[in-house]
Amino acid sequence: xxxGESTFDILYLLFAxxxxxxxxxxARCRTEKLMGLAALILGCGDAFHLVPRVLHYFIDADFTxxxxxxxxxxxxxxxxxxxxxxxxxxxxxREAKSRGLTILIVLLTACRFALCALPQNGWLxxxxxxxxxxxxxxxxxxxxxxxCLLYCRNRRLAPRFALVWVxxxxxxxxxxxxxxAASLLPILGMLMLPKTVCYILLxxxxxQAVLKDPVRAE
Numbered sequence: 013x014x015x016g017e018s019t020f021d022i023l024y025l026l027f028a029x030x031x032x033x034x035x036x037x038x039a040r041c042r043t044e045k046l047m048g049l050a051a052l053i054l055g056c057g058d059a060f061h062l063v064p065r066v067l068h069y070f071i072d073a074d075f076t077x078x079x080x081x082x083x084x085x086x087x088x089x090x091x092x093x094x095x096x097x098x099x100x101x102x103x104x105x106r107e108a109k110s111r112g113l114t115i116l117i118v119l120l121t122a123c124r125f126a127l128c129a130l131p132q133n134g135w136l137x138x139x140x141x142x143x144x145x146x147x148x149x150x151x152x153x154x155x156x157x158x159x160c161l162l163y164c165r166n167r168r169l170a171p172r173f174a175l176v177w178v179x180x181x182x183x184x185x186x187x188x189x190x191x192x193a194a195s196l197l198p199i200l201g202m203l204m205l206p207k208t209v210c211y212i213l214l215x216x217x218x219x220q221a222v223l224k225d226p227v228r229a230e
Contacts, residue, residue, distance in 0.1 A: 014069040017205070021062045024208055028055025031215050035222045043103030044227075047218035050096040054211060057089025080138035084128060091124045091152060097159050097180070100218075104173065105166050116158070123151040142192065149191045156184050172221050176214065183210035 032052030039045040061082030068075040098117050102109065127133075127148040134141060164177035186207035194200045 018066045018069055020205065020208075021066055024212060025055050025059050025062060027212065028052070028058070028215055031055075031219050035219060038222050040222075040227050041103075043100055044222045046096055046100050046103065047222060050093055050100065051215045051218060053089050053096065054093050054215070057086050057093070060085035060089075076138045077136050080135040083138070084133070084135040087128050087148070087152075088125065091121055091155065094152075094155050094159050095121055098162070101159065101162050101166070104221075105169060107166075117155065120151045120155040120158070124148065124155065127151065140194065142196070145191050145194075149188070153184060153188065156180060160184070172217060172225055176217060179210045179213050179217075183207050186210070 028051050032048050032050075032055060035048030035051060036045060037048075039048055061079065064075045064078035064082050067073075068079065095117060101107065127150075130144075132141075133139065133144050133148060160177050160180040163173065163180065167174045167177055186203040189200050190203050190207075
């Protein structure tokens with residue numbers, strides 16, 4: 013089990029980081045650069061959690077602090093990832109900037125960051141406290157749901173991005189049980205694997221848009 017999960021995690025990280033670098037190198041416009049940056053932030057952020065997780069399977073050492081801090085970094089970079097998804101949506105579909113929508117995104121992001129910064133999260137102890145696991149994820153889920161709705165609304169405008177909203181929705185359906193109840197039922201942690209597959213599909217969509225499609229974004 014540990015060999016299979018570790019191999020999957022390493023391949024995912026390599027794919028996300030390499031794909032992000034390729035997109036940044038091949039980008040023809042600002043929005044495509046944001047696609048590459050999103051993939052790179054996703055991969056690098058997840059590495060802070062997944063690398064200690066892989067190491068603790070094979071090295072007899074205390075990785076409690078590393079795993080906890082890795083969860084903190086991943087929580088923050090995942091939030092940035094969804095902010096970038098919002099910016100990509102604006103650029104790809106050439107949506108007029110909405111001040112109200114932008115303010116809402118900023119407020120949700122700030123709320124998420126503030127909740128993650130509180131010591132009650134117990135990052136250094138790699139705490140699995142259910143209450144704080146729920147609280148810090150409320151603004152994140154709202155942010156993700158909002159971005160999902162935006163992509164869903166425009167799903168018929170571009171075949172390449174037609175399923176992006178589905179990948180986002182499924183990723184949260186897999187993630188929420190882990191965030192809420194993994195401390196009670198550790199087996200729920202396995203749902204992070206299909207969640208990661210959803211992110212891989214998102215990155216593949218961005219990569220194909222950059223490498224194969226004509227420029228449609230500004």
